[in-house]
Amino acid sequence: MTTVFVPLDTAAVAAGGDAVAAAASQAGLEVVRNGSRGLCWAEPMLEIEEDGARLAFANVAAGDVAAIVDQREGHPKCLGKVDEVEYLDRQTRAVFDRAGIRNPLDLSRTTILQECLDRDPESLIAEIETSGLRGRGGAGFPAHIKWRTVFDTPGEQKYIVCNADEGDSGTFADRLLMEGDPHRLIEGMTIAGIAAGATRGYVYLRSEYPLAAEVLQSALDNAYDDGLLGEDILGSGKAFDLELFIGAGAYICGEETSLLESLEGKRGEIRVKPPVPAISGLFGAPTLVHNVISFAAVPAIMKHGGAWYADMGVGRSTGTMAFQLAGNVQRGGLIEVPFGITIDEIVNGFGGGTRSGRPIRTVQIGGPLGAYLSPAEFDTPLTYEAIAELGAGIGHGGIVVFDDTVDLARQAHYAFEFCEVESCGKCTPCRLGSVRGKETIAGIIEGRDVEQKLTIIEDLCEVMETASLCQMGGMTPIPVMSAIKRFPEDFRR
Amino acid sequence: MAETESKSDDPAREIAERYRHRVGGVLTALRETVARFGYVSRSREHVVADVFNLSRAEVRGIVSFYHDLKTTPQPPVQVRVCQAEACQSVGARELTTRVESHLGIKLGETNDAVSLDAVYCLGLCAQAPSMMVNGRPLARADLCDLAEEIPA
Numbered sequence: 110m111t112t113v114f115v116p117l118d119t120a121a122v123a124a125g126g127d128a129v130a131a132a133a134s135q136a137g138l139e140v141v142r143n144g145s146r147g148l149c150w151a152e153p154m155l156e157i158e159e160d161g162a163r164l165a166f167a168n169v170a171a172g173d174v175a176a177i178v179d180q181r182e183g184h185p186k187c188l189g190k191v192d193e194v195e196y197l198d199r200q201t202r203a204v205f206d207r208a209g210i211r212n213p214l215d216l217s218r219t220t221i222l223q224e225c226l227d228r229d230p231e232s233l234i235a236e237i238e239t240s241g242l243r244g245r246g247g248a249g250f251p252a253h254i255k256w257r258t259v260f261d262t263p264g265e266q267k268y269i270v271c272n273a274d275e276g277d278s279g280t281f282a283d284r285l286l287m288e289g290d291p292h293r294l295i296e297g298m299t300i301a302g303i304a305a306g307a308t309r310g311y312v313y314l315r316s317e318y319p320l321a322a323e324v325l326q327s328a329l330d331n332a333y334d335d336g337l338l339g340e341d342i343l344g345s346g347k348a349f350d351l352e353l354f355i356g357a358g359a360y361i362c363g364e365e366t367s368l369l370e371s372l373e374g375k376r377g378e379i380r381v382k383p384p385v386p387a388i389s390g391l392f393g394a395p396t397l398v399h400n401v402i403s404f405a406a407v408p409a410i411m412k413h414g415g416a417w418y419a420d421m422g423v424g425r426s427t428g429t430m431a432f433q434l435a436g437n438v439q440r441g442g443l444i445e446v447p448f449g450i451t452i453d454e455i456v457n458g459f460g461g462g463t464r465s466g467r468p469i470r471t472v473q474i475g476g477p478l479g480a481y482l483s484p485a486e487f488d489t490p491l492t493y494e495a496i497a498e499l500g501a502g503i504g505h506g507g508i509v510v511f512d513d514t515v516d517l518a519r520q521a522h523y524a525f526e527f528c529e530v531e532s533c534g535k536c537t538p539c540r541l542g543s544v545r546g547k548e549t550i551a552g553i554i555e556g557r558d559v560e561q562k563l564t565i566i567e568d569l570c571e572v573m574e575t576a577s578l579c580q581m582g583g584m585t586p587i588p589v590m591s592a593i594k595r596f597p598e599d600f601r602r
Numbered sequence: 603m604a605e606t607e608s609k610s611d612d613p614a615r616e617i618a619e620r621y622r623h624r625v626g627g628v629l630t631a632l633r634e635t636v637a638r639f640g641y642v643s644r645s646r647e648h649v650v651a652d653v654f655n656l657s658r659a660e661v662r663g664i665v666s667f668y669h670d671l672k673t674t675p676q677p678p679v680q681v682r683v684c685q686a687e688a689c690q691s692v693g694a695r696e697l698t699t700r701v702e703s704h705l706g707i708k709l710g711e712t713n714d715a716v717s718l719d720a721v722y723c724l725g726l727c728a729q730a731p732s733m734m735v736n737g738r739p740l741a742r743a744d745l746c747d748l749a750e751e752i753p754a
Contacts, residue, residue, distance in 0.1 A: 119724075119725065119726065119739055120726060120728070120729060120741065122739065123724075123726055123729065123732065123739035123740055123741035124729060124741045124742065149726075149728035149729050150728060150729070152729065152741070275725065276722065276723055277723065278686030278687040278688050278689070278722065278723045278727060279686075279687060279688045279727045280723075280725070280727065281725040281726070281727055281728070284725045311625065316633070316670050317721065317723070317724055317725065317734075318725060319737060352625070354625070354626055354630070355630070355633065356629075356668075357629055357632070357633050357668035357669070357670040357671055358668050358669030358670035358671075359667065359668050359669060360722060371626065371629065372625065372626045373625070373626055374625075374626040374627060374628040374629045374630075374654075374664070375629075375664065376663050376664055376667040377667060377668070378667075391625075433727065433728070434728060435688040435727030435728045435730065436687065436688040436691035436692065436727065436730060437691040437692050438728070441727070441728025441729070442728050464692060465692075473687055477686065477687060477722075507688075507727070509687050509688045509691060509727065510691060511691045512691070515691065520687070520690075523687070523690070527686075527722065530720075530722070531722070533667075
């Protein structure tokens with residue numbers, strides 16, 4: 110019997126994947142619902158197993174199935190053998206190496222856990238230090254410092270918390286991982302628990318990802334059934350319990366202290382730092398908070414060694430980064446590559462330029478709090494350091510492309526508007542600054558007292574940047590000021 | 603005053619009791635209440651306050667903080683159109699205008715049949731613009747997707 114693969118991932122389902130799977134099933138084919146390969150531009154993708162290799166087909170509709178099975182390579186939607194598709198072949202996948210191969214729940218549930226249980230915590234932390242892994246959520250803080258701090262801080266109960274509140278526009282790596290290879294995340298968190306001396310963990314997942322919740326919950330149930338979680342992991346005597354917690358719609362809960370408040374069942378208002386969560390986190394206990402991709406990188410680091418990971422990348426930006434290419438681009442999707450690739454290689458090389466066919470005017474890197482860059486900067490290598498020199502940040506790795514119809518004054522207006530909607534309201538620069546900033550930009554767009562208002566915006570941004578309690582207010586000036594600096598003509602029409 | 607009394611036989615009490623000893627249980631109980639009844643009424647806020655031994659003001663504070671915790675009954679069809687940057691770059695603003703005129707309500711408004719809300723990112727940024735209709739995600743969305751669900 111012929112086997113076909115149709116992803117169960119939201120990216121495929123939202124593009125009609127369920128209908129394709131149903132049609133294939135009706136045609137008498139054996140249908141496997143795999144995770145997504147991250148070629149979002151090709152979803153729903155269909156793969157046919159043939160002589161041990163798999164042929165891939167892009168943007169398949171239910172009505173295409175019969176012709177695809179019949180014509181194989183001859184079908185116009187055929188991309189060739191999936192492993193040879195250039196978009197995938199040019200990537201280096203350390204975290205997403207298994208995503209899309211099989212049904213996510215049929216991937217092996219551990220890869221290196223047993224070996225990690227046999228090692229002492231100190232050597233696990235040292236491995237992370239050697240790898241140079243930095244937090245993939247946005248801040249890029251060295252992971253091993255957090256691990257060691259939690260390990261060293263005395264406490265009866267310590268916690269591991271995964272920040273899966275992926276709210277940045279242009280990002281979907283966390284969702285792809287949770288829907289495509291959830292056991293990788295569970296294993297990474299378990300290893301972190303063993304290393305840091307934490308016996309309880311939580312995945313805080315945003316409510317906008319219902320399918321990820323379903324897949325992850327099934328994976329957690331399987332892990333318990335297999336003795337990979339619980340009181341006595343694989344008979345080692347070591348304990349780690351892991352639970353899924355779903356948010357209720359608040360962008361700010363992606364900020365780690367706000368997330369912890371929310372996980373405690375409160376309003377997601379941010380906490381003043383210090384103390385950092387590694388010292389006083391969930392319920393005041395030492396808590397290791399990482400993004401999904403940070404935890405998911407751990408099993409590969411333990412399996413191949415920290416030095417292997419550190420060999421990839423550039424300088425202090427070690428390992429691979431899961432970039433997410435989105436917006437007005439021909440081939441948007443997940444691109445896991447070592448740090449150091451240029452913006453141009455991602456946007457034009459992988460992406461193939463704009464979907465509209467018009468020239469690119471700007472890309473926004475790092476989500477709604479990220480900078481708008483100009484094409485003149487596209488030869489910059491994507492490393493934490495080089496991007497910081499542009500006054501920008503890599504954030505969670507989202508890159509959103511805009512063509513030349515974009516109005517940067519409207520984008521600046523939106524940056525303040527988003528801050529207004531999503532501010533937790535705790536500190537004044539963010540709560541009021543966002544409102545005043547939005548009004549002032551509106552005045553600029555109408556052409557009233559433009560120079561005076563631009564001065565006000567600059568002052569306001571300085572206040573927000575220096576006086577906000579967290580990055581929501583503190584980084585909203587980045588998209589605003591980067592737009593004004595690089596595209597002044599849009600503010601002076 | 604019947605609306606403000608916390609009735610002992612309210613099914614919300616059973617929901618709240620189920621999550622009483624869970625981490626963050628009050629938030630989960632409120633989410634479940636919305637999932638079951640479509641919104642959290644004032645009286646059910648009081649039920650939750652009672653079960654979790656919180657003040658009514660505290661529960662009101664939680665409910666008012668989160669976008670998902672609706673406080674009024676929701677119509678049968680709920681449409682959410684993504685307003686974030688990736689969707690803006692391929693016409694989310696224009697799509698929103700067309701959806702507004704198709705439904706006859708503005709973003710943030712509700713009538714007896716349908717609600718129209720902004721959502722900030724559904725994680726479909728490489729297949730923008732995106733929408734969600736009654737929990738179903740739609741990539742590269744256009745008005746046709748909606749016309750099927752909600753004929754004008």
